[in-house]
Amino acid sequence: xxxxxxxxxxxxxxxxxxxxxxxxxxxxxxxxxxxxxxxxxxxxxxxxxxxxxxxxxxxxxxxxxxxxxxxxxxxxxxxxxxxxxxxxxxxxxxxxxxxxxxxxxxxxxxxxxxxxxxxxxxxxxxxxxxxxxxxxxxxxxxxxxxxxxxxxxxxxxxxxxxxxxxxxxxxxxxxxxxxxxxxxxxxxxxxxxxxxxxxxxxxxxxxxxxxxxxxxxxxxxxxxxxxxxxxxxxxxxxxxxxxxxxxxxxxxxxxxxxxxxxxxxxxxxxxxxxxxxxxxxxxxxxxxxxxxxxxxxxxxxxxxxxxxxxxxxxxxxxxxxxxxxxxxxxxxxxxxxxxxxxxxxxxxxxxxxxxxxxxxxxxxxxxxxxxxxxxxxxxxxxxxxxxxxxxxxxxxxxxxxxxxxxxxxxxxxxxxxxxxxxxxxxxxxxxxxxxxxxxxxxxxxxxxxxxxxxxxxxxxxxxxxxxxxxxxxxxxxxxxxxxxxxxxxxxxxxxxxxxxxxxxxxxxxxxxxxxxxxxxxxxxxxxxxxxxxxxxxxxxxxxxxxxxxxxxxxxxxxx
Amino acid sequence: xxxxxxxxxxxxxxxxxxxxxxxxxxxxxxxxxxxxxxxxxxxxxxxxxxxxxxxxxxxxxxxxxxxxxxxxxxxxxxxx
Numbered sequence: 001x002x003x004x005x006x007x008x009x010x011x012x013x014x015x016x017x018x019x020x021x022x023x024x025x026x027x028x029x030x031x032x033x034x035x036x037x038x039x040x041x042x043x044x045x046x047x048x049x050x051x052x053x054x055x056x057x058x059x060x061x062x063x064x065x066x067x068x069x070x071x072x073x074x075x076x077x078x079x080x081x082x083x084x085x086x087x088x089x090x091x092x093x094x095x096x097x098x099x100x101x102x103x104x105x106x107x108x109x110x111x112x113x114x115x116x117x118x119x120x121x122x123x124x125x126x127x128x129x130x131x132x133x134x135x136x137x138x139x140x141x142x143x144x145x146x147x148x149x150x151x152x153x154x155x156x157x158x159x160x161x162x163x164x165x166x167x168x169x170x171x172x173x174x175x176x177x178x179x180x181x182x183x184x185x186x187x188x189x190x191x192x193x194x195x196x197x198x199x200x201x202x203x204x205x206x207x208x209x210x211x212x213x214x215x216x217x218x219x220x221x222x223x224x225x226x227x228x229x230x231x232x233x234x235x236x237x238x239x240x241x242x243x244x245x246x247x248x249x250x251x252x253x254x255x256x257x258x259x260x261x262x263x264x265x266x267x268x269x270x271x272x273x274x275x276x277x278x279x280x281x282x283x284x285x286x287x288x289x290x291x292x293x294x295x296x297x298x299x300x301x302x303x304x305x306x307x308x309x310x311x312x313x314x315x316x317x318x319x320x321x322x323x324x325x326x327x328x329x330x331x332x333x334x335x336x337x338x339x340x341x342x343x344x345x346x347x348x349x350x351x352x353x354x355x356x357x358x359x360x361x362x363x364x365x366x367x368x369x370x371x372x373x374x375x376x377x378x379x380x381x382x383x384x385x386x387x388x389x390x391x392x393x394x395x396x397x398x399x400x401x402x403x404x405x406x407x408x409x410x411x412x413x414x415x416x417x418x419x420x421x422x423x424x425x426x427x428x429x430x431x432x433x434x435x436x437x438x439x440x441x442x443x444x445x446x447x448x449x450x451x452x453x454x455x456x457x458x459x460x461x462x463x464x465x466x467x468x469x470x471x472x473x474x475x476x477x478x479x480x481x482x483x484x485x486x487x488x489x490x491x492x493x494x495x496x497x498x499x500x501x502x503x504x505x506x507x508x509x510x511x512x513x514x515x516x517x518x519x520x521x522x523x524x525x526x527x528x529x530x531x532x533x534x535x536x537x538x539x540x541x542x543x544x545x546x547x548x549x550x551x552x553x554x555x556x557x558x559x
Numbered sequence: 560x561x562x563x564x565x566x567x568x569x570x571x572x573x574x575x576x577x578x579x580x581x582x583x584x585x586x587x588x589x590x591x592x593x594x595x596x597x598x599x600x601x602x603x604x605x606x607x608x609x610x611x612x613x614x615x616x617x618x619x620x621x622x623x624x625x626x627x628x629x630x631x632x633x634x635x636x637x638x639x
Contacts, residue, residue, distance in 0.1 A: 020606040023575045045598050046605075171617040174601065181605040 012054060013340045017185050025053045031061035034200065035082035041069045042089040043176025046184045054192025058201060058346045073109040078116045083199065086123040089178060098132040103139040114147050118423040120199045121150045127159030127166060148400055148422035153195045158186045198350030202409055204328060205306040206250035207241065208296050211257055213312040214332045216272065220261045230271045233335035238273040240342040245278060248357035252281040252296045254309060259284040280364050289316045290323030300364065301472065308345060310338060354402050356449030363473050366445035370477065379478065388479060388550040391440035392487050399438045399450060400425045406453045406469040411509040413475060415502060415517060416467030420455065433458045437487050441474055448473055454487055462499045463492055475512065481520050485545035486552045492536050501533040565633050568610055569626055576603040588625040611637060
């Protein structure tokens with residue numbers, strides 16, 4: 001996680017934020033550069049000039065390149081390493097923008113830009129109440145879903161929130177834009193805190209929240225269950241936390257309290273909307289907070305640097321900062337401020353939902369139940385008992401986002417570490433002779449969604465495996481070999497292939513992948529940065545892998 | 560608001576906009592400071608509007624070309 005690790009009493013959360021407040025902020029040291037190339041037809045500079053202070057929170061320094069105003073979106077001289085940003089004043093197109101063809105023209109320009117670069121494309125929608133704009137924005141959402149790595153920047157939502165104050169026609173010609181100063185600030189805040197971090201950074205996986213003076217006013221141990229105060233803003237915080245949980249972010253309690261008091265609070269206070277079942281992990285007791293966050297990370301099976309800790313106690317925030325330099329921290333100073341940051345904390349919001357993300361939260365409890373079952377049965381009985389069902393899909397364009405996510409984020413069971421981008425995945429999906437397989441898994445305890453991928457291609461009589469990433473959520477059931485053999489078998493047979501060549505690249509954390517590859521191929525010296533080749537029929541225990549008591553099926557590609 | 564208070568605030572906002580220290584007694588003009596380009600000028604006007612709660616017309620924006628003219632315009636708009 002690349003975040004500056006403490007967000008404290010921060011001017012960036014001020015509701016009526018001023019341009020001068022932002023420009024007075026001092027750039028922190030040791031920022032990484034991110035190149036942005038802006039395609040616009042108005043003075044985006046009034047947004048771009050105040051974007052850096054927001055991006056600094058993600059340790060990024062923006063280098064912005066502006067082309068000339070270009071209503072035609074001709075996309076000349078594209079910087080291949082830059083994030084492309086398209087932001088237009090759609091009113092400049094007059095009646096043309098209201099025609100049905102306009103949406104099609106705009107989609108074709110996006111397709112053109114997509115062909116010119118592999119980097120992310122961020123495109124603002126049309127901030128207007130007109131039905132033409134609403135129709136355009138719906139079409140734009142569909143186009144962004146269809147094209148890899150294209151993300152809509154929802155400026156229409158900012159317009160809805162600001163109403164008439166969004167535009168200031170008074171000196172539009174002198175300023176170069178109809179946007180008001182307030183709108184420029186809100187646009188920079190939205191782009192810098194939410195949209196760009198969600199495009200550039202992996203998502204925070206869990207939020208660990210303190211109880212006293214964070215989720216309510218008061219101290220539970222002193223004021224008692226009936227004495228703590230829950231305000232409307234606290235209730236809004238509960239709803240934000242539950243929204244994030246629904247999107248797949250784990251919730252945890254990190255508190256110096258008596259756990260029985262917390263349970264009683266949940267049972268007796270109807271206005272405390274959060275219940276123990278909402279929390280996937282907890283450390284409620286008298287452990288120092290740096291130790292407590294490690295306990296939570298262990299329970300969630302994630303790293304401490306993937307957990308955002310929210311706490312009102314400045315001393316404990318300081319302890320956490322000293323012990324875990326890369327753990328994102330939020331010093332909660334008021335319910336309003338906490339609520340703001342739950343909606344705007346970089347790398348927490350703005351991520352595209354997929355069918356797998358929301359399933360993660362249920363997977364953890366299922367893993368505990370599996371562990372209990374495994375401890376009490378033999379391995380064959382265990383596999384029968386948990387009733388695993390695997391679903392394979394070949395070359396499904398609709399899954400490209402999840403496939404790229406697996407390639408980019410999987411560290412432990414990742415054979416090739418090729419880190420395919422969504423654009424590269426999309427290209428492989430269409431390339432003849434390439435086989436990109438998604439693996440879905442469910443068992444009697446839960447549906448884990450798409451948990452693995454195989455990026456393969458035919459080369460002569462070989463099936464080359466460029467990368468196999470398997471989510472750590474799927475590990476521990478001892479079925480990796482069967483899962484992969486069952487996926488490869490029909491491709492090997494249908495295309496008359498004889499050998500499997502696994503590309504392997506060693507990384508800091510992919511020992512589990514190497515161990516598996518050694519076991520699967522029987523080759524002891526796996527070459528780093530090279531191919532390990534084995535005849536298909538010579539794979540040790542191939543028949544056993546293919547004959548395990550699990551159900552597998554191939555799903556028709558839907559797109 | 561006194562003239563000195565306005566002068567202080569204008570000097571501070573000019574410092575923020577131009578990225579260098581502008582002292583109270585310094586008279587800065589657009590022609591004399593190459594950093595005072597059109598973007599910085601618009602930003603300065605927006606910050607002056609935020610700070611003093613005034614509004615400038617398009618014509619006024621173009622006409623303001625020095626720190627002294629800005630101070631005078633704000634005095635007139637705020638009735639001090």
